[in-house]
Amino acid sequence: MSEVPSSVAEARPRPAKDEPLRVAYSEADDPCAVAGELAAALCHPQLGCVLFFCSAEYDLGALGRALDEAFGAVAMVGCTTAGEITPLGYGRGCIVAIGFDQRHFSVSQALISDLEGFDLIGAQRLTANLLDDCRRQALAPVGGHCFALTLLDGLSSSEEQVLASLDAALGSIPSFGGSAGDDNRLAHTYVFYQGQFHSQAAVVVMINTRLPFEVFTTHHLRPRREKLVVTRADHERRQVMELNAAPAAEEYARLVGCAVEALDEQVFARVPLAVRIGDAHYVRSIQRVNADGSLTFYCAVEHGIVLTAMQPAPILEDLDAVFAALQERLGKPQLIIGCDCFLRRLEIEMLDQTALASQRLREQRVIGFNTYGEQHHGMHVNQTFTGVVIGRPGGARGA
Template sequence: MDLLDADVTETVHHCGVPPVITAYSTLREPGEAARELARQLRHAELGFVLFFCSAEYSLERLGPAMNAAFEGTPISGCTTAGEITPSGYCRGCIVAIGFDRRVFAVAHTLIDDLEGFGLLQAQRLTGELLEACRHASPTLEGGQHFVLTLLDGLSSSEEQVLATLDTALGSIPSFGGSAGDDNRLAHTHVYSDGRFHSEAAVVVLIQTRLPFEVFTTHHLRPRQEKLVVTRADCQRRRVLELNAAPAAEEYARLVGLPVTALEPAIFASHPLAVRIGEQHYVRSIQGANDDGSLSFYCAVENGIVLTAMQPAPLLDDLQLTLQGLRERLGEPVLILGCDCFLRRLELEALGQVDEASRLLGVAGVVGFNTYGEQHHGMHINQTLTGVAIGSVPTA
């Protein structure tokens, strides 16, 4: 272990302040909630704050309140479809994470023109973030980087932005989640520079000498049935026909229900996926429309083949995933999770939310329920995707 590793180990284990502190508030008044979070997170070496909040808050008031409560500390965040706190699943609250500047160098930026985001902009953005990290903490030179992306969950721009950014990032691993709005599907927001933004994305670059693993998991298994998209409105992410039949009718036939019975809980338990290589990537259905079409959370195109999926026990997959991360990294200082809101709907339907909350809390998972997840430049659905950070510095 070199001197820099020894310094990080000292910070992690002996300085009296953990390298990562998590907190949450259920107070409804924005100013009070922000101040409560600051009381829990603030210390002399606080370098960055990441937060996820219910869309039930007045965002016009919460934005300035968070900026004032953490004056001088960079902050990023987004709205959610539910929060994951140190105690497990929650609704109507704010969960926040504070990063120690001695262990993490963090740089963040806002993309406010998603449609015009091209490779040149992505390359410039990546270079600026890397330089900002170097400037923020020269003592962490030689540490590894990962990127968190938070996108407006109703922008329909995720695929383009993520693929472009992934090209510019090269070997830097990335993950993230699409902002939610408590399942209203009306307005989602990301937070940067003291206020909330729509039709925008936040990119956070984090450098550390602690070991970490960017991961993704789902509990869905392929069935034999296939559905071919024979007519689609790609711009609106709508499938008009499956197997040359009205999409909602063909999907209802697949799941053995009338079209009138199609609802979010059914979509969550009977998802569809596209196969790429040996992997299946879920394309979750947002809703059935009056014209017989289906709206999706991910991009859809004419000619793609969708595989019917069926859920295996979610809690078993969750426990195995968390156990594997702990075996590979040791006791984590943080697992930051982007958990699809459809997984939570499934847990609620099965009466398993309390058990899932217990597993998440014991493992140290905090984060939020998303309208879609991001993993290495891909936009995916119905996963738990995130980063686990260990407590022993890498050599």
């Protein structure tokens, strides 16, 4: 259910019939009811594609069949989540969807079914096919009018390889995305393509439009003085056995000032670790403590890298500054598609700021989901709010 006051729920926004993007969501439990609600709100003669984000609590097989029947030939892509961002703000156990009007957006999609075997040649072929499809729709020139969205299985451990190949193939085309979640169970995550949910897979969506847009990312974390060197790690499993030549969980617990037994998601959200590249810090969030005292991360970690301890600045102040800057450049947003790390949402809940955060997300027309990792221009990161803002006709051109 959406975590908003009842007074807001009673004033639930209805989809605008004359806008290039329509939004709908459903809190129904029955997949057929869900599909019916979404179709009633989104379907019109010019509907070209639907992008959705849904809770993993649904019977996904039944949901896929119901959506396929309700929307017929309309292309649909999506993924499971660790929480949804609806027209009312943060939601839980529901589904939210965006309908793209084909008079304003040409949308092309592709599935990557072999993540481990995906390489630069495959990325170049996939990108060329997506762009050719956009050109055939003849809506807008490719140069300066395209951005790419990637949705990946959040437990595949293949994000870095896939994103590096895609980024090289995309060239100057901006990209962003998120890793699918499963309501914080860390068991099974899925992407949706051509009527079915797929695991160990990714969906790439190329969106071409004349409307102004800008891909962006932000985080509210600031570096502390403490450093941890990865002295033993299993790169493929994203597992760190030693930090500073000591058992990883013990050394991290010493850093944060608690017992190993007390380490949990709340601690990981409060004191994340990051790798510094140039002047920027890229967060490498801890997923869990293992029985052998090692730490498993959401992002790739390698032997020898130096991790900097981070501390949070006020999260809503950072969000306000980002929204203000985007609005100054593009005007009032028509929609923001947002990929918001589930650890950010956990921090907001710990601070008892869920209602305030939801208010901001509503005001800025953010639709999206809580992720197990975010993607920005080929980088796989954690604890960010990453997305694309789509402006209104006549606004400034983004990138």
